[in-house]
Amino acid sequence: MSATEVLSASKRRRPVHWSSPLTYALALAIAAVSIVPVLYVVLGGFRDTAQLNADPAGLPDPWVPSTYGRVLSQGRFWAQALNSAVIALGTTLCVIALGVCAAFVLARYTFRGREVLYTFFTLGLLFPAGAAILPLYLMLRDMDLINSYYAVILPQVAFQLPVTIVILRPFLLAIPTELEDAAYIDGSSRLGFFWRILLPLSGPALVTVGVLAFVTSWNAFLLPLLVLNDANLHTLPLGVQNFSTQYTSDTAGILAFTSLAMLPALLFFTLAERRIVGGLQGAVKG
Amino acid sequence: MTQTSQSLGSANRAGARLAGHRSANGSSSRAARTRRKWYEIIGLTTPAIVVYTMFVLVPMGFAVYYSLYRWRGVGPPTEFVGWRNYLVAFEDPIFRDALWNNLIIVVGSLLVQGPIAIGVALLLNRRFRGRAFFRLLMFVPYVLAEVTVGIMWRLILTRDGSADALLKSLGLGNLVQGWLSDLPVIIWTLLFILTWKYVGFAIILFLAGLSNVPHELTEAAAIDGASWWQIQRHITLPLLGPTIRIWMFLSVIGSLQVFDVIWVVAAPSTRSLGAANTMATYMVDNGFFARLWGYGNAVAVILFVISFVAALVFQRFVLRRDIQGALTGRVG
Known part of the structure; x- marks a missing residue:
């Protein structure tokens, strides 16, 4: 994704037509396969366990909203949602700050070793986060960071940096040199150009990498599982998993808890879908 | 450096760049500028x-360092065992089973998801009313946390659960x-x-890739009498090549380190029997727990x-044309 593309995307609207029935049938089938299991969980939360046992695949009859009420009135759900939010937000802000500075240098400075530095960062795309988890845990333990937000935020920032830089660099490269020269003529320094012109112009790209970082962090499981032993610090994915193994017989409760845990990601995603797709596109073309 | 001299310097630099002009000093x-640039x-x-x-x-x-020791994680590692840990791993049938499962997931993901996604993307690759809405729905599973997805399917697929009930009713x-x-x-x-x-x-990725295929090409082919299938086969698919290759790369790397879904769906008892481990779950079970x-x-x-x-081989032989200069040096 480049700057010019983002600018022209809105102009590209052409009239939209109805398509052939086959296209719709196929689209509908795929969409149904994607969404029906999710609907089952959401609706299942409105049934009580007796209904679920009698007919596992039925619809709520009657609707029982009390299960959702029970989960929502637990302080635990809210505490976990808050932990997830703090960690995801912290990760996102740090990734954007560190990533855009590095990408700026890699895009707008000419110096010996620039491509080496870029390769150094892209190498991170090949490092599976999962493989490093054990030594990472040991290192965080030695740094006395276990059971703190930092233990999740710092590694997440580090592992998110490569893809952030890979998406941001071409975007910053595409901003015309004329703008930079004009800024210098008007007496701006390079940092002034970065701060006053480049950053405001890169809004769309920053939102894209931000959304990717946020969703990745919000859904993370393995790292929090190892480094957050204190139940007060648990994030939503840990909470959902613990709830589902602790109250195995409370199927309705698990369904309600699970769908409530899905809700923020779904809402956030619906609002930012275009950005996520844009980011993936950017990463592909990177 | 004061603000004035600083901006003068920059103005100079811009002037020099624009007009090829060099000042006397x-x-x-x-x-000074070079030093400042490096700072x-x-x-x-x-x-x-x-x-x-x-x-x-x-x-x-x-x-790498820890792997050469027998170590319980307390104090510094002292009992050096060389390559023993690696030999033990490759002799453990449960680890071999985990390797095999990873292979099944890598190959299975490519063979199942690839054709489905390409087919669906080609058929949906036209603007029609409601496309954005369908695209949104198809993307839902990808955005949900692996853990939520795991618990969801565990509940659906449980013995005498809704999946079984549905099959029976059909x-x-x-x-x-x-x-x-x-x-x-x-x-x-x-x-x-x-x-x-x-x-x-995969579908979203391919749709994104397809949106970059110029309409002029397919329209010209259609005017020349090419069938829909010929257009896809000879124009669209080759142009989608880079996207497909990058998707394969992401899919393989993801499949090799898959953890969350396995961990949540497969009960610890089945994992300890060696049925549903992957390398990552085996590693966490043995190393951490x-x-x-x-x-x-x-x-x-x-x-x-x-x-x-896997990544390097992929980079070297498959992605070379797509990520120019990222890892294998500049091409072209």
């Missing part, structure tokens, strides 16, 4: 370099399996769940080397 101010480069990149090095690169180095009761309890069946159940979760991602830190780190190194080699 160019050499000393150029040296900026170092100041702006150091935080990223430090965090990235410390939490991505250094841990893998430590993993008169397909004889297809009902112990989806999560029958040891040979579990890995295929897991592959199904992973496909459900990630095929939407059984506190065999040296051994767990050896498994981590094996997982890392396999992923890294």
Whole structure:
């Protein structure tokens, strides 16, 4: 994704037509396969366990909203949602700050070793986060960071940096040199150009990498599982998993808890879908 | 440096660049500018370099070191065992089973998701009313947390759960399996769940790639009398090549380190019987929970080397044309 593309995307609207029935049938089938299991969980939360046992695949009859009420009135759900939010937000802000500075240098400075530095960062795309988890845990333990937000935020920032830089660099490269020269003529320094012109112009790209970082962090499981032993610090994915193994017989409760845990990601995603797709596109073309 | 001289310097530089003009005292101010440039480069990149090095690169180095010891994680490692941990891993039938499962997931994901996603993307690659809405729905599984997806399918596929009830009501009761309890069946159940979760991602990626194929090309071919299939086969698909290759790369790397869904869906009892492990779950079970830190780190190194080699081979032979200069040096 480049700057010019983002600018022209809105102009590209052409009239939209109805398509052939086959296209719709196929689209509908795929969409149904994607969404029906999710609907089952959401609706299942409105049934009580007796209904679920009698007919596992039925619809709520009657609707029982009390299960959702029970989960929502637990302080635990809210505490976990808050932990997830703090960690995801912290990760996102740090990734954007560190990533855009590095990408700026890699895009707008000419110096010996620039491509080496870029390769150094892209190498991170090949490092599976999962493989490093054990030594990472040991290192965080030695740094006395276990059971703190930092233990999740710092590694997440580090592992998110490569893809952030890979998406941001071409975007910053595409901003015309004329703008930079004009800024210098008007007496701006390079940092002034970065701060006053480049950053405001890169809004769309920053939102894209931000959304990717946020969703990745919000859904993370393995790292929090190892480094957050204190139940007060648990994030939503840990909470959902613990709830589902602790109250195995409370199927309705698990369904309600699970769908409530899905809700923020779904809402956030619906609002930012275009950005996520844009980011993936950017990463592909990177 | 004061604000004025600073901006004068920049103005000079811009002037010099625009007009090819050199000021009389160019050499000393150029040296100052170079020094300043390097301060900026170092100041702006150091935080990223430090965090990235410390939490991505250094841990893998430590993993290699720890993997050579028998170590319970208390105090510094002292009992050096050389390559023993690696030999033990490759002789453990449960680890070999984990490797085999990873292979099934890698190949299965490519063979199942690829054709489905390409087919669907080609058919949906036209603007029609409601496309954005369908695209949104198809993307839902990808955005949900792996853990939520795992719990969801665990509930649906549980014995006499809604999946079994649905099959029975359709008169397909004889297809009902112990989806999560029958040891040979579990890995295929897991592959199904992973496909459900990630095929939407592939479709979206391909649709994005297809939107970059110029209309002029396909329209020109249509005018020349090419059939829909010929257009897809000879124009659209080749142009989609880079997107497909990058998707394959992401899919392979993801499949090799898959953890969350397996961990949540496959009960610990089935994993300890060696039915549904992957390298990552095996590593966490042994390294973290059984506190065999040296051994767990050896498994981590094996997982890392396999992923890294797969990635490099892919880079070298498949992606070379797509990510120019990223890892294999500039091409063209």
